[in-house]
Amino acid sequence: MIKEFSFKKFGNLEFNKSVEQNDSLTTIHDHIKVLFIPRNAIIQVDFQEIEMKTDTLLFINPHVILKPCETIGGQLMHFNRDFYCVEIHDHEVACDGILYNNVFEIPFISLNEEQSAEIQRIIHDIKLELKNEDSGSEEMLRTLLKLIILKSTRIWKQQHQLADDMRQTDVQFLRKFSKLVEQHFKTLHTVADYADMLCITPKNLSKKISLVSKETPNDIIKNRIILESKRLLAHTAMNVKEIAYTLNYEDDAYFVRFFTKHTGMSPTSFRKQF
Numbered sequence: 001m002i003k004e005f006s007f008k009k010f011g012n013l014e015f016n017k018s019v020e021q022n023d024s025l026t027t028i029h030d031h032i033k034v035l036f037i038p039r040n041a042i043i044q045v046d047f048q049e050i051e052m053k054t055d056t057l058l059f060i061n062p063h064v065i066l067k068p069c070e071t072i073g074g075q076l077m078h079f080n081r082d083f084y085c086v087e088i089h090d091h092e093v094a095c096d097g098i099l100y101n102n103v104f105e106i107p108f109i110s111l112n113e114e115q116s117a118e119i120q121r122i123i124h125d126i127k128l129e130l131k132n133e134d135s136g137s138e139e140m141l142r143t144l145l146k147l148i149i150l151k152s153t154r155i156w157k158q159q160h161q162l163a164d165d166m167r168q169t170d171v172q173f174l175r176k177f178s179k180l181v182e183q184h185f186k187t188l189h190t191v192a193d194y195a196d197m198l199c200i201t202p203k204n205l206s207k208k209i210s211l212v213s214k215e216t217p218n219d220i221i222k223n224r225i226i227l228e229s230k231r232l233l234a235h236t237a238m239n240v241k242e243i244a245y246t247l248n249y250e251d252d253a254y255f256v257r258f259f260t261k262h263t264g265m266s267p268t269s270f271r272k273q274f
Contacts, residue, residue: 001130005138008083010145012126015066015074025066031078032086032100033060034148036123042070045106047230055116057109057152059099061182065235075123077145084142093149097175098156101182103224104174104213109152110159122148173198174212177205185224187248191217226262229255233267234274240267 002011011028015035019025035058037043042051044067045058060066068074090096099107111119126144129137157171180194188194194217195202202217209217225247232243244255260266 001127002078003130003137003141005083008080008138010077010079010083010130010138010141012075012077012123012130015076016068016071019068019076028078030062031080032062032084033064033066034058034077034145035060035066036075036119037071038073041068041072041074043067043074044069046227047234048106050106053110055111055119057111057119057148059095059107059109059149059152061100063231065231077123077126077148079145084145089146093146093153095149095153097178098171099149099152101179103178103181103185103220104215107156109155111155115151115155119148119151170208170211173208177209177217181221181224185221185228186246189221189225189248191221194221222258222262226259229259229267230263230270233271243267 001013002009009031011031013019013024015037035043037052037056037058039052039055042049044050044065045060046065049069086096086100099109122144126141129140129144132140134140160171177194177198180197184193184197191202191205195205198205200208205217209215209220213220215223228247229243232238232246233240236243238246240256241252244250244252247255249255249258256267259270263270
């Protein structure tokens with residue numbers, strides 16, 4: 001079910017095999033998403049198949065490719081930026097670069113029994129509110145969405161042991177670097193580019209990122225470029241030269257070598273899988 005408030009859209013749908021069969025995900029491809037997945041379900045997120053060990057929340061950026069491989073009882077809440085813009089409202093929920101636009105990891109929030117029951121109650125309230133024609137329905141839905149995001153951000157910080165001031169400083173830096181990579185990876189490809197924007201040396205950038213990630217800044221930047229390359233190869237009709245140009249590689253032969261080195265197959269071979 002989906003509700004529209006002028007240009008603002010918010011909806012909820014069951015996340016199972018039927019969403020593939022009726023093409024529901026394609027119509028909300030550009031929406032921001034919150035996904036509740038029950039324990040033992042198997043889903044695919046951007047070419048990576050994952051089995052859930054617990055009830056789990058996932059926070060999905062627009063254009064991420066989702067597939068419910070073995071999922072029963074999943075719930076997908078989706079909304080456009082007019083309804084709720086993560087970047088603009090970040091001061092309210094402090095989730096940008098953690099739950100959304102996180103280039104370090106797919107943001108999974110593992111839920112214990114109590115947390116899962118609480119989240120499922122909120123989802124139940126969202127479903128009821130979607131049927132409500134009251135004039136305050138839009139703001140109520142936005143409030144319930146913010147409640148899920150706030151609770152999830154708190155759980156994420158607890159799970160990553162970010163209680164003391166020093167770790168809080170680390171995560172703020174992580175968020176800033178993560179957002180910059182997400183915004184600029186198509187045009188800026190070197191660690192030095194991001195170090196300049198953060199007003200530190202490349203060496204200091206690498207040192208800071210090593211506190212919160214096993215990957216180097218160069219790995220993070222390159223992995224984001226590879227992920228976008230895969231999305232464009234699998235889900236658009238663009239040829240390799242056009243994809244290379246989109247990602248700011250003037251020499252498409254260099255792009256082919258770069259992709260092959262990092263994936264073990266050529267762009268053409270990768271595309272044939274789809």
